[in-house]
Amino acid sequence: MVLDYLELRRRTQDRDKSLREKVMNLEEAANLVSDGDHIALGGSTASRTSFALLWSLIRAKKKFLTFSRSIVSTEGDLIFASGIGKEIQTSWFSQGIVWGVSRVMRHFTENNLATYKEWSHMSMGLRYRAGAMGVPFMPMRSMMGSDVAGRLENLKEMICPFTGEKILLVPALNPDVALIHVQRCDSFGNAQLDGLTFMDIDMAMAANRVILTTERIISNDQIRRSPDLTKIPFFTVDGVVEVPYGCVPHECYGVYEPFFPHMDYYAELTRKDPMKGVKEYLDRFYYSPKNWNEYLALIGIDEIFGATQRGRSIYDD
Amino acid sequence: MVLDYLELRRRTQDRDKSLREKVMNLEEAANLVSDGDHIALGGSTASRTSFALLWSLIRAKKKFLTFSRSIVSTEGDLIFASGIGKEIQTSWFSQGIVWGVSRVMRHFTENNLATYKEWSHMSMGLRYRAGAMGVPFMPMRSMMGSDVAGRLENLKEMICPFTGEKILLVPALNPDVALIHVQRCDSFGNAQLDGLTFMDIDMAMAANRVILTTERIISNDQIRRSPDLTKIPFFTVDGVVEVPYGCVPHECYGVYEPFFPHMDYYAELTRKDPMKGVKEYLDRFYYSPKNWNEYLALIGIDEIFGATQRGRSIYDD
Amino acid sequence: MTIKADSFTSSELLCIMSARALKDGQVVFAGVGIPLLAATLAQRLHAPGLTILFEGGTIGPHIVPGELPPTTNEQRCTRKANMLVSITEVLLLLQRGYVDIGFMGGAQIDKFGNLNSSFIGNVENPSVRLPGTGGGNDIASLSKMIVAMPQEKRRFVDKVDFITSPGYLNGGSTRKDSGLISGGMYRIVTDLAILGFDENGRMQVEALHPGITTDQVKENTGFELKIDENISRTDPPTEGELSALRILDPDKVYIA
């Protein structure tokens, strides 16, 4: 469903775009998300997943959320299994090719307990981009003729008035909320991202609310000293939460790599009896810890040091 | 005229996209430009204008070139007056607001000796972007109803199939050549740009050939140590020319500011008798110097030091 | 205390009066010249949290006094900025709806707020070819507009020779019908008055500057202008405003 332009403008107009402090904790950030929202997740697969915020949304027992992302990994299993969301729009969904097909995803989709709407990877990116640009669609040249397109109700084909070629139009996506984890940002929400940015920039510009989790909060002076390093502007941001290791067990570029032993453990745990396994996982790592640091402690300092050592190594070349 | 997709693909396919040395001098770079080409100029107004290359194109007596740029300053006067080009597509054309309306531009356009095709600034940007994305058009929401749109033959209006809103489609622009000046690049053409990037990235991706002039050539190792700082990828680039002060008398962000006294001198020289003035300017600064350094010497060391001091100051904050 | 109306230039008056129209916390897309200067002045006075956007790709800068950029595409525009983006990206912020106010100067305007900065006289054979739209067309197409320009008969015409930047086109619903369903002219700030627009998109006087008579306004306007009998008046520039302004532009680049 494409937002009509005046409605999109109204929602943006109503936002407080002033340069203001937005630092809050995970619980406060979770309150910025309403049941029924469409939530876009930054990062891709096992990289820069805003896990700390997802963790707090699951603990807050949110309902009827729709999620979209470039590529969905284990967070998709947890979204379905925790019951906070019943629909995910993405291009690929499983922990990662080396771990095989997600048994939890299979359980929910094969039994029609939840919906995985499959879009081509580029079409997901262009939907966010159209939303970011304030236009109702983007033209593209892939997907035509495939069953991926055939199964999506919200696509239009047109004949290009300039060239006479057949062109596919994909609908703009303006998420209610985007959850994005970054390496650094200031307390106003000006964010610097290192390495791979995935679809995060378009996502932030397209969304009607943005919540940043960040490894570090830096001063606005530091931002203003190299404004060409800012990738997300403060006025798109509604909440800033400082959460070191906020992507665990996934990667944060240049800070820590994925927590591979933990991801192997999860894959093993959900292999035989997916639902029993994922419930056990949620109970142990999501519902019982008092806070995020206790969650990290459960995963263990050995894994944290190992992933951090590998993460920093990118700068050793 | 929008390139048909198969023709665009063919031209791109035919290019040598391998990782190879591309360092050459200004004269060799000028040979990469053929009479009749459409040339996109990087930078905007008095910033990062690829003046050294333009200078060599004028000295090489190129003919029938069409130019496009975000905003055109004095280089437009020189394109018309030197006779290398008779059409410029841009959104604004004069040296700069503080110097008033260009008398040279007025002479050529008011007497129908040359064509200035006026597009809105965003539409120029979206034309390059469509070209960069490999689609025949971009949708946009401005320009409709104005005489700017009314005077352009190559625009289409459509009713959005998703929202029923009226949308304007602007045609893709894939220049034959893009001339872009950067602060740093390696000998393969991987370029790092500081500060304002204007429309240069989309321009480089859209063009069928790219010629870079650069303040410095750095090693590929240095590029590979921070790949997230690369803004233009090597395989789009066909020529790399190391030309310190290659934008004089315009600005190169963080290196030198515009050469204001020289620009005042030019404005004064072309105020009373534009054609006599611009001819004198071309003779003195374009046709007589033996090489680019002699051109710089003519402008003078005082101006060079002054502009450099002001240019570096951006990093003093 | 306030000071005599002859102790400041009309450009200074334009700057101060239009700076007052900007509110703290707004995002304003400012053109070069008076708008750049007035937005910076507002930032220094009543609107410290004003976010200024420049066409060159600058988001939230702090212009340095005495180092006013001659265009919006130079490094001087980027001092202490929060972010730099491409020209296309910064213009797209207008389309996305992140801009509260579009703020630009004007060469020629008509009774429906249409601006001309392209041609004087016949388009095919003009007496003057002006520089053109720049981002003006995009800003006026997509945002709520404030225009600052001197009020003269030759500048305030019944119908512009060429619509470079759309106001209300031919009035009524013609702007919306053309596809421009958002934004539109809000205020025209001149050296004589503050002008606005009625429900049909026709220009009208909102307030007169100190010491200005309704006749003066009419004499300097090329079309009939509605002026209420008991029209309100603007407060004269204060010393604080004038001194702050002169600190920003000591070389009188824009306030000469």
Added chain:
Amino acid sequence: MTIKADSFTSSELLCIMSARALKDGQVVFAGVGIPLLAATLAQRLHAPGLTILFEGGTIGPHIVPGELPPTTNEQRCTRKANMLVSITEVLLLLQRGYVDIGFMGGAQIDKFGNLNSSFIGNVENPSVRLPGTGGGNDIASLSKMIVAMPQEKRRFVDKVDFITSPGYLNGGSTRKDSGLISGGMYRIVTDLAILGFDENGRMQVEALHPGITTDQVKENTGFELKIDENISRTDPPTEGELSALRILDPDKVYIA
């Protein structure tokens, strides 16, 4: 010297045979798994100037031996890269035409080269819901394709259950007619043979791997496959190829 066919795994054979299909100086868009490994192998052997693109946004990296990324979206993919861009930008390189070869793996393929990585069985009520397309659909829609996959009857079917990544659709002009006017399947590299496509987009055998019989190929294919009598044969993997490959993947992440 060459070595016995039982001294390498079928994954190793897949890697080496598909690596050979890549030429120096090409730009190849490589998927995770065998393609990533094979492209890196080609870079180490005959194609040092090969530019590899990864879906995560990496342009021209050098993968570090023993540090193979489990996906194409991690920092391991970016080692010594020339440039990093967004996912959308790297995929747009396919559309812009900068990619010479699209290179991916496959779960199920049919006689017209259509790939299925979405559903096994009935789409509304599948026996297996697979992970989906990722960039596969975009790569196959927009580029000249090499696919590396093991040849088995259940994988090489007459008609895929679901067209995730388009080959020649129903053959003939159906791909072009659908709007996909560029790209298309070029080579399918299996552990038994190198397959290509005829002018109607139907799969055919181009060459058999050492020691493989035509019957073996037919037995492992779910549809009729054209095989020329005097079909050519590929050269067996060399020690150099095998040792280079095993250095890249010492933990046998992909070549097990």
